Amino acid sequence: MSVTVTHRGTAAVEPLEMSRLAVVIVRAGVLPVGAAEAAAEAGGRVLVLGSGTAEAAAELGAPRAWHAETVDAAPAGLSQALVPLLEQVRLLVFPASPDGRDFAPRLAAALGRPLLAYASSASLDDEGVRASLSRLDGRLEIDVRCAEPAVVTLMPGVRSPLPPSNGEVFELVLDVQPGVDAERLAVLEPDPATMDLAESTRVVGGGAGLVAREADDTTARETFDLLKAIAARLGASAGATRVITDAGWMHHDRQIGTTGVTISPDLYLAMGVAGASQHTGGLGAPRHVVSVNTDPSCPMTAMADLGLVTDARALLTELAERLGVSGA
Numbered sequence: 024m025s026v027t028v029t030h031r032g033t034a035a036v037e038p039l040e041m042s043r044l045a046v047v048i049v050r051a052g053v054l055p056v057g058a059a060e061a062a063a064e065a066g067g068r069v070l071v072l073g074s075g076t077a078e079a080a081a082e083l084g085a086p087r088a089w090h091a092e093t094v095d096a097a098p099a100g101l102s103q104a105l106v107p108l109l110e111q112v113r114l115l116v117f118p119a120s121p122d123g124r125d126f127a128p129r130l131a132a133a134l135g136r137p138l139l140a141y142a143s144s145a146s147l148d149d150e151g152v153r154a155s156l157s158r159l160d161g162r163l164e165i166d167v168r169c170a171e172p173a174v175v176t177l178m179p180g181v182r183s184p185l186p187p188s189n190g191e192v193f194e195l196v197l198d199v200q201p202g203v204d205a206e207r208l209a210v211l212e213p214d215p216a217t218m219d220l221a222e223s224t225r226v227v228g229g230g231a232g233l234v235a236r237e238a239d240d241t242t243a244r245e246t247f248d249l250l251k252a253i254a255a256r257l258g259a260s261a262g263a264t265r266v267i268t269d270a271g272w273m274h275h276d277r278q279i280g281t282t283g284v285t286i287s288p289d290l291y292l293a294m295g296v297a298g299a300s301q302h303t304g305g306l307g308a309p310r311h312v313v314s315v316n317t318d319p320s321c322p323m324t325a326m327a328d329l330g331l332v333t334d335a336r337a338l339l340t341e342l343a344e345r346l347g348v349s350g351a
């Protein structure tokens with residue numbers, strides 16, 4: 024098995040002997056949620072694998088990135104091909120995206136290393152790898168120490184990304200040998216309505232401002248059915264504040280916040296959401312936030328990139344009409 028390394032850059036290619044490295048798997052150049060955070064946790068060095076890796080590496084803007092097109096590579100062969108490249112790296116950090124969660128254990132097995140899954144932090148010192156593992160929906164943190172090199176998956180929304188930089192990007196060409204491997208029958212896109220909210224790239228969230236004070240339970244349910252239908256039409260997942268989930272108008276797994284899910288989407292559209300600290304505590308690193316609220320000085324609007332000071336209920340109805348959706 025051979026690994027051919029070419030480079031398209033100005034500096035000489037490093038033999039990937041750094042102590043920490045993030046590994047990010049992309050599809051058609053789309054970065055998974057948590058990619059930038061994993062890169063930051065690994066000190067700004069990242070290896071991008073998958074398809075459309077050059078664009079994804081450029082978009083990531085990490086200080087140092089390597090990328091390799093591995094779109095047709097089956098996982099067992101790919102993990103074996105990566106062993107000679109990565110065996111010097113003591114801490115490998117994957118974002119806990121679906122692809123990251125799938126591939127990290129395979130690579131850990133190929134490298135003969137432990138896997139520290141769903142960490143909220145990971146670091147390296149003279150004594151080895153230290154990680155904090157998040158369990159029971161974030162209610163339990165387990166500190167672990169590992170004297171040997173390790174592979175870590177990092178939960179999204181737990182740390183800030185590094186500021187973008189015009190770093191160096193190198194291309195790697197991996198020679199992946201065919202062998203006994205998993206066969207890919209089909210790739211099914213996740214349904215935004217049911218996928219894990221933490222992994223959604225677009226979220227439409229609803230708060231108490233969507234429900235009139237005098238509204239009965241049936242009307243409130245219909246409002247949130249409409250919100251879900253509009254979110255689906257926009258290719259987004261529906262989310263809610265705790266007021267809404269406590270009332271039973273949306274399921275608890277759709278709750279954004281410190282006692283709900285942490286999200287880091289490209290777009291968060293918050294409708295009638297006040298932006299209490301327990302709610303915004305569940306906003307990891309959203310790229311764009313739009314707040315629709317009648318109160319221009321509410322915290323949600325204050326932190327938004329775009330604030331629409333208007334009646335969220337009327338806007339929801341207007342959106343439904345324009346998008347041709349109904350809540351039923």
Ligand SMILES: Cc1cc2nc3c(=O)[nH]c(=O)nc-3n(C[C@H](O)[C@H](O)[C@H](O)COP(=O)(O)OP(=O)(O)OC[C@H]3O[C@@H](n4cnc5c(N)ncnc54)[C@H](O)[C@@H]3O)c2cc1C
Binds near residue numbers: 229
């Ligand atoms: C221990 C603890 C944990 C918590 N965990 C969470 C959590 O995980 N997630 C969470 O979300 N909350 C959590 N909360 C609750 C949190 O403190 C807030 O009460 C909650 O987030 C407020 O939800 P809201 O914005 O929907 O409602 P409200 O605070 O009632 O705000 C409604 C907003 O809608 C606006 N509004 C009113 N009418 C309209 C209209 N017609 N059009 C547009 N805007 C309108 C108002 O100006 C207001 O800003 C927690 C609380 C505690 C004590």
